[in-house]
Amino acid sequence: MNETSSCTTKISGFGLGLRTDHYHDFVDRKPVVDWLEVISENYMVPGGKPLHYLDSIRRDYPIVMHGVSLSIGGSDPLDRGYLRELKQLIDRVQPGWVSDHLCWTGVDHHNLHDLLPMPYTEASLRHLTDRVQQVQDFLGRRILLENVSSYVAYAADEMSEWEFVSELLSRADCHLLFDVNNVYVSSRNHGFDPWVYVDAMPARRVKQIHLAGHEDHGDFVVDTHDHPVRDEVWALYRYTIARIGEVPTMIERDDDIPPLDILLAELAQAREAAASAVALAA
Amino acid sequence: MMSxxxxxxxxxxxxxxxxxxxAFxxxxVADGAAAGxxxxxxxDPLxxxxxxxxxxxxxxxDALAANYPALARALGDEAFAALAxxxxxxxxxxxxxxxxxxxxxDDYVGQHDVLSHPALRDLLRLEWAICCAFDAADAPVATRDELARLAPEAWPTLRLELHPSVCLLDLDWNVEPIWQALTRDAETGIEQALPEPVEHRHSLVVWREGLTPKWRSLEAAEAECLRALQRGETFEELCRSAARRINAERAPAFVVGWLQRWLADGLIARV
Structure with a gap:
């Protein structure tokens, strides 16, 4: 597709998700973070504190936008009002890119506010391809979609998740926000090999990586974003980088949010992991 | 074109x-069986x-508790979870x-008898207004100096506008001390006995000063004047309606006094 709005904000290196707990750290201390990711919906408000801090922090950091409500896989019509608001925020922020999740969030205008899995079927692929194209045409840019973690699978599934994801990226001509933790969580929940998933990802379409912590219940794993990144996920991350090369990477923390310095230390770990993976692959 | x-x-x-x-x-949401x-x-998928x-x-x-923190504290975890x-x-x-x-x-509790005390409804209305003031649209506020520069003949027909964050509430209960106690508890982490709700019909204004939501209880005459301003009445009409409540001679002085306070608080949008 043609990128009608040229994207001048360059994103590379290692980032963090911007959370309200850390507003003052970013404004006052300006810690070294290559870029920040904001949750789009948190700033799709008329005014006040959220937009004040967003504008202020944007002056010092490149930003990417990450949405949770697009419901790209939903069967309700695309929410044009939501898309218009999203576009307004894009104009304000001038983000490096815009992402959301490969999922649906509600049906019959009932928003469940959750990232619900798609049935991995040809019908879903057709539906998603059409909608991704509509969104990309409206926004005038390619979007990134993130693979979500899941706890159940549909009886109707016709293919594996990795086949589904890579097929969609190519049909819809969109990019991937690859969440390594989500691959790990789903691999444990569904009993597949996460390395096979990584192998199936088209390297040139992977534009961003998410790392996060999860909660291990033994026979299932929950994607909680309230723990540090676990060893198994670091290993999968190193493998991903070795295979596809360096990709802008960030750590997501949404609960039990620690002081910023702890996240900065964890981000340094990500830098080291990526560097060692690149060295090994060379 | 699609075939x-x-x-x-x-x-x-x-x-x-x-x-x-x-089916999902x-x-x-309703524990449906999801057969097949x-x-x-x-x-086990179930x-x-x-x-x-x-x-x-x-x-x-959690989202409801974030929007209604004082109500959540007043009810306690169990009762709040039941309401949610x-x-x-x-x-x-x-x-x-x-x-x-x-x-x-607010509408839901008005239709269903779910609160243990009617004052809690006023408490939640105050909280929602605070919540809306927090991220209401930005707009420059009028200053005293700007108004002082207006020609005297401009005053009678002057229509002032409220800042977009301003919300006027009519309350039946004196919930302000309850809100203050609950908010203090949240800050100190120490739970104290709540003041007994007192029935008291009055008005209250909520707005945002800088980045911080604020509120202030109002006497009936000031509240009525602020409402007239909100309806788009001219300064002359504000004085005339104030004169029906206070004595006619003193009304303009009252209105000017209120206006000074509204300007200082940032309730008035730039003219």
Missing amino acids: VATASALAAGMTELQEQQR RLAV LLAAGSS RRLQIYRHAYRSRLT AQYIDARPSRKPSIRWFGDGL
């Missing part, structure tokens, strides 16, 4: 997907559905952003 065959395949797939999503939704929907897989069910309710309960559970089922979220979840709580 007829592609369009009809898309429509058929869409119906199938819609049915799957409807029922399984999550999920793969048997490596573990147990796994519990993860979604739990996440759905806890996420919305009823509200979640009665008023499913229809907005893309969870930030607005709870926008119908």
Whole structure:
């Protein structure tokens, strides 16, 4: 597709998700973070504190936008009002890119506010391809979609998740926000090999990586974003980088949010992991 | 252009997907059986559905508590969770952003007898107004100096406008001391006995000063004057309506006094 709005904000290196707990750290201390990711919906408000801090922090950091409500896989019509608001925020922020999740969030205008899995079927692929194209045409840019973690699978599934994801990226001509933790969580929940998933990802379409912590219940794993990144996920991350090369990477923390310095230390770990993976692959 | 065959395949797939999503939704929000929907897989899918069910309710309960922190404290965890559970089922979220979840709580408690004390409804109305003032639209505020520069003949027909964050509430109970006590408790972490609610019909104004929501209780005459201003009445009309409450000679002085305070507080948008 043609990128009608040229994207001048360059994103590379290692980032963090911007959370309200850390507003003052970013404004006052300006810690070294290559870029920040904001949750789009948190700033799709008329005014006040959220937009004040967003504008202020944007002056010092490149930003990417990450949405949770697009419901790209939903069967309700695309929410044009939501898309218009999203576009307004894009104009304000001038983000490096815009992402959301490969999922649906509600049906019959009932928003469940959750990232619900798609049935991995040809019908879903057709539906998603059409909608991704509509969104990309409206926004005038390619979007990134993130693979979500899941706890159940549909009886109707016709293919594996990795086949589904890579097929969609190519049909819809969109990019991937690859969440390594989500691959790990789903691999444990569904009993597949996460390395096979990584192998199936088209390297040139992977534009961003998410790392996060999860909660291990033994026979299932929950994607909680309230723990540090676990060893198994670091290993999968190193493998991903070795295979596809360096990709802008960030750590997501949404609960039990620690002081910023702890996240900065964890981000340094990500830098080291990526560097060692690149060295090994060379 | 899409071919007829592609369009009809898309429509058929869409119906199938819609049915799957409807069944999934029922399984999550209403403990629906989801027969045939999920793969048997490596573990019990019904147990796994519990993860979604739990996440759905806890996420919305948390969102409601974030919008109504004082109400949540006043009710306590158990009673607040019970109220949230009823509200979640009665008023499913229809907005893309969870930030607005709870926008119908005032209406809901007005229709259903679910609060242990009627003063709690006024408390939650105060909280929602604070919540809306927090991220209401930005606008420059008028200053005393700007108004002082107006020619005297401009005053009678002057129509002032309120800042977009301003919200006027009519309350039946004196909930301000209760809100203050609950908010103090949240800051100190020490729970103290709440003041007894007193029945008292009055008005209150909520707005945002800089980045911080504020509120102030109003006497009836000032509240009425602020409402007249909100309706778009001229300065002359404000004075005339104040004169019906206070004595006619002193009314303009009162209005000017209120106006000075509104300007100092940042209630008036730039003229």
